[in-house]
Amino acid sequence: MAQCGIPFDKPANLLIPAEGGTWREGIVFHPTLGHSAGHMSISIRSRGEEAIFSGDVMHNPIQVCRPEWNSTFCLDAASARSSRHGLLNYAADLRCDALHRAFPADIGGAGEAGRGRIRMAVRSSRAMTLP
Known part of the structure; x- marks a missing residue:
């Protein structure tokens, strides 16, 4: 861990703001509640x-198109929808990359907002558009 420049030998260096x-x-x-209590997504600039990095906010690529759809793994359905x-x-x-651990390698990519829609361009040259 010394390579990353953050000394992890001190407990204070491991504290994440609740x-x-x-x-x-x-x-x-970023708090992204719903899947589990205290769930967070992490952005890196x-x-x-x-x-x-979304963590467990989404469990299936269809949730990019239909973020209102929950999986059986969502602890709090309303919060999960809001977080997605x-x-x-x-x-x-x-216009940042959104990466999802539960998706196949070719799903993910830059988002773009416009006219009440969200467009996610994916690495395989497919595109998903939210209504």
Whole structure:
């Protein structure tokens, strides 16, 4: 861990703000409740680019098109829906990459907002558009 420049030998260096927020320069925790209590997504900014790692906000690529759809894994359905909408809007507004651990490798990419729609361009040259 010494290679990353953050000394993890001190407990204070491991504390993550419970309400979300900036942890270190360029690393922000975003509350994305619903899947589990205290769930957070993490955005990382470097060299003028940003990516957000969704964690378990979504479990299936269809939830990009239908963020209102929950899976059986959502602890709090209303919060899960709100978190998905918020994460997708965040990615679209900032045109940052949204990366999802539960998706196949070719799903993910930059978001773009416009006229009440969110468009996610995916690596396989397919596109999903939210109504």
